[in-house]
Amino acid sequence: MKLFTALLVALAFMSSSIQANEANTMARQTTVSRADIAAVAPALDKYTQERLLGEVWKRPGLSARDRSIVTVAALIARNQMIELPYYLNVALDNGVKPSEISEIITHLAFYSGWPNAMSAVAVAKDVFAARNVSTDQLSPTSGSLPLDEAAEADRATRVGQQFGAAFPGIVQYTTDILFRDLWLRPGLAPKDRSLVTVAALIATGQVAQMPYHLNRAMDNGLTQEQAGEVITHLAFYVGWPNAFSAMPVAKDVFEKRAKSSH
């Protein structure tokens, strides 16, 4: 029976080593452990614990929930999936609802591109499954918030005059799908939708669209202090240069709003 035993041991060993390998693969595809960081860059581990997790996330100017939304949006906008499982769980732990995660991904399909949303779907699927999130917890595909018709007509006229003749396709879709459909979906509050959009723009260095969307965010209730904290928070997640490119643009928006409110 020795051979039988040997075979069984071999099978058991192989089985567990396969599982270990799978686990390793999952871990590598998803989250870097603190031990990994310490083994490669002890200083980075120190900055992560003391500064990023120990200080930045606890700063009073922006709630942990909003920091979670901003972080998840930045990761999806930059297509960085290795940390997304961890931060999707952080977001859900901080009170972001599964239906809001679902809307954030849908929103970023338009603002970051379909492939970014598809990558996020692949990650979110596993996170939702592990937390037993069912489809009925997600927002329905239809339903609509009220629209500020005057403001939207103004925007559509302005964009139409500038680009309607040369780019009729995207101009029409911008009105029909984005501003008369996506932005009105009730599953994500307009302020949160703005937060996602502004975070995605800062994360990818796309400052040209920032004045419009930062104004819209502040119209939707984002305070100047919160906007400043969004940039401070994102500096750690999208790099100092992107934050410093966003700062003069944001400052200009702040100053123009201060003048026009007098």
Added chain:
Amino acid sequence: MKLFTALLVALAFMSSSIQANEANTMARQTTVSRADIAAVAPALDKYTQERLLGEVWKRPGLSARDRSIVTVAALIARNQMIELPYYLNVALDNGVKPSEISEIITHLAFYSGWPNAMSAVAVAKDVFAARNVSTDQLSPTSGSLPLDEAAEADRATRVGQQFGAAFPGIVQYTTDILFRDLWLRPGLAPKDRSLVTVAALIATGQVAQMPYHLNRAMDNGLTQEQAGEVITHLAFYVGWPNAFSAMPVAKDVFEKRAKSSH
């Protein structure tokens, strides 16, 4: 013999579960299923089916073949490999030849960077293998289209005067490798090569080089309507902000060409 049977069953089960795991890994690394999208973001599934696949791809201003080239170029330029197997197959189904895929990847090594091309090679290798594409279906490493010597001399002089003294290396390579070699390779029509270049620039928000390359594309036969459709199409694949950053630049090119043709 029961133990033998149990062992064989165990072996068979392990073997199939290994295969299933490999299949899952492949699937996760490559394409997101429609069921995955519906499970995470039902609204996104609806937009994908009704708008992106149901409308955008069928718009008359740009052929399905050209939309495929633009989409593949954008994915490679942004290093987004999860959707690339699907869209390489779409491209081949829409009449893009394997030799043209090969040239697109080679072209983007220079316009998006070597690592993007290497990632694309890893994906294309499997797609080619699954379709039994053999090496003799690819274009040869040499051979040359005719060169517009006057236009190239003009370009080289202009760039040489501006940058030759400070950056002799890249200026020489731009002439020798790019414009007197890569662009003359017969495996991809100049209009398609321009389409790839313009799509990559839009996809990565690099509008500074757009005037030169959009003019070149239109010199190579791209119509204004097609250029407009490229931007509309790419809005979905690279995000609205990149499309909106490209629009004023493209509009300016259109207007200057309209004036100079009078």
Added chain:
Amino acid sequence: MKLFTALLVALAFMSSSIQANEANTMARQTTVSRADIAAVAPALDKYTQERLLGEVWKRPGLSARDRSIVTVAALIARNQMIELPYYLNVALDNGVKPSEISEIITHLAFYSGWPNAMSAVAVAKDVFAARNVSTDQLSPTSGSLPLDEAAEADRATRVGQQFGAAFPGIVQYTTDILFRDLWLRPGLAPKDRSLVTVAALIATGQVAQMPYHLNRAMDNGLTQEQAGEVITHLAFYVGWPNAFSAMPVAKDVFEKRAKSSH
């Protein structure tokens, strides 16, 4: 005993095929082989061998060590992990120390974003393990180079006046963590730290911060010829458009320094 033999053979076969699959997965996650390139794009293989490896890396204006640092920085800045194992090994072979790799990753956490650094940690961990790099070969988490107090006070005053009121968080962190801590870490020479920063900015098209950091790099000992070679080298790794966007900015820095030195 035939069944036993068959089982043992089956086990041995499965075991080796599992290992082969793991090897394939690793290879796909890490490096594209020369055979893969030749099978998909023979012309790209030719350019890689004759031009990139055969010429560019051997150009005299920049050492192989510095080219390695620039390449690794660009890959991390663009979050392109498929080629990173190969180029980390190239860097170590060219004399970059493990402690310097560790510092490069820590530095880029701030200049490219935490998720880029985390992805790099996951790759570097395996490279370090394969070369038996132990934690005591990495640089300590504290210790400090001397600070040019006058220059730093000048920078802090300038940034504080422009952004301190609107963005107190990031302005404080920029002083406390970046310029009075990270940049003074002795594990990476200031010239190398500048090289990493400038490479990351060029790699991601972030030219707005280039004047400050290219000047700092040249203050730290980078020559104009070396800066030109950095851009030529990076053209191949981050694409021609990013190189051409960096060139006018770098040329302007060169000219202003030439004037001010008279």
